[in-house]
Amino acid sequence: xxxxxxxxxxxxxxxxxxxxxxxxxxxxxxxxxxxxxxxxxxxxxxxxxxxxxxxxxxxxxxxxxxxxxxxxxxxxxxxxxxxxxxxxxxxxxxxxxxxxxxxxxxxxxxxxxxxxxxxxxxxxxxxxxxxxxxxxxxxxxxxxxxxxxxxxxxxxxxxxxxxxxxxxxxxxx
Amino acid sequence: xxxxxxxxxxxxxxxxxxxxxxxxxxxxxxxxxxxxxxxxxxxxxxxxxxxxxxxxxxxxxxxxxxxxxxxxxxxxxxxxxxxxxxxxxxxxxxxxxxxxxxxxxxxxxxxxxxxxxxxxxxxxxxxxxxxxxxxxxxxxxxxxxxxxxxxxxxxxxxxxxxxxxxxxxxxxx
Numbered sequence: 001x002x003x004x005x006x007x008x009x010x011x012x013x014x015x016x017x018x019x020x021x022x023x024x025x026x027x028x029x030x031x032x033x034x035x036x037x038x039x040x041x042x043x044x045x046x047x048x049x050x051x052x053x054x055x056x057x058x059x060x061x062x063x064x065x066x067x068x069x070x071x072x073x074x075x076x077x078x079x080x081x082x083x084x085x086x087x088x089x090x091x092x093x094x095x096x097x098x099x100x101x102x103x104x105x106x107x108x109x110x111x112x113x114x115x116x117x118x119x120x121x122x123x124x125x126x127x128x129x130x131x132x133x134x135x136x137x138x139x140x141x142x143x144x145x146x147x148x149x150x151x152x153x154x155x156x157x158x159x160x161x162x163x164x165x166x167x168x169x170x171x172x173x
Numbered sequence: 174x175x176x177x178x179x180x181x182x183x184x185x186x187x188x189x190x191x192x193x194x195x196x197x198x199x200x201x202x203x204x205x206x207x208x209x210x211x212x213x214x215x216x217x218x219x220x221x222x223x224x225x226x227x228x229x230x231x232x233x234x235x236x237x238x239x240x241x242x243x244x245x246x247x248x249x250x251x252x253x254x255x256x257x258x259x260x261x262x263x264x265x266x267x268x269x270x271x272x273x274x275x276x277x278x279x280x281x282x283x284x285x286x287x288x289x290x291x292x293x294x295x296x297x298x299x300x301x302x303x304x305x306x307x308x309x310x311x312x313x314x315x316x317x318x319x320x321x322x323x324x325x326x327x328x329x330x331x332x333x334x335x336x337x338x339x340x341x342x343x344x345x346x
Contacts, residue, residue: 025235061198067210070215
């Protein structure tokens, strides 16, 4: 059994993380890798839910979590949790994906690519742990002055190159 | 480690399953038991999701499942799955609840209570596997003529009695 590989995509607000995640998933899918995603809800607060549905009624009554299944789709809601990322990864591992792709959680220690829009962001993001690649409009030599000798890709090639990189890591787990 | 106990509440459409589930969760909570729920999405079709959100974008790009976390709440969506109930139970077990309460899935084999609104429903529901209790407006002797010597409770007492019964099963697992 090959375990799921965990990989993060980090960057500041509105830097294009979701677009990159979507692109990486599409590229992985072309190569028949399965992926699940975990993300911090954007801009703070709780993820939106549909409050009048039965799942919300269950949670309103005190259930820790509620799952609704229909027609091959599932929707799971939980509230008042204080779970570390490890626990969310454990939950998503039940899907037995090849890749668990994490958008955000930049302070976490998993292998990651960062999106650096300028030198200032590059400098700050270079302090994160385990940065394996940089997607940036900066010149490779500018980016490498902060990050050292790691792959540097422009936005136009980011998704494809990153998916290939993540797939190569997965194979060697 | 005590394992989670799985218990079902089954009955026909609009028989009051969700209300009973809510009542049972509230009673369990009073006794400090934790519960999660699993239900078939009512009236067929997929559970409603909010399509313009990032999770849906991830799934649209081909992710098997997507989890958004914010402020202690999580929302997990997945599509195009064909999971048996066992797999959904495995997913919800990650929450390590005392009780996994299942609304619906009446053909499954887990211990269950049924809601029988009349003799005809009682007769049909008595063919299900592993019926431990009946919530019904029928007289106990009428219900027992189909179900044999099991507890029969009116709607007014159903939630409280059923929660106590489920808790007693959980202790003896």
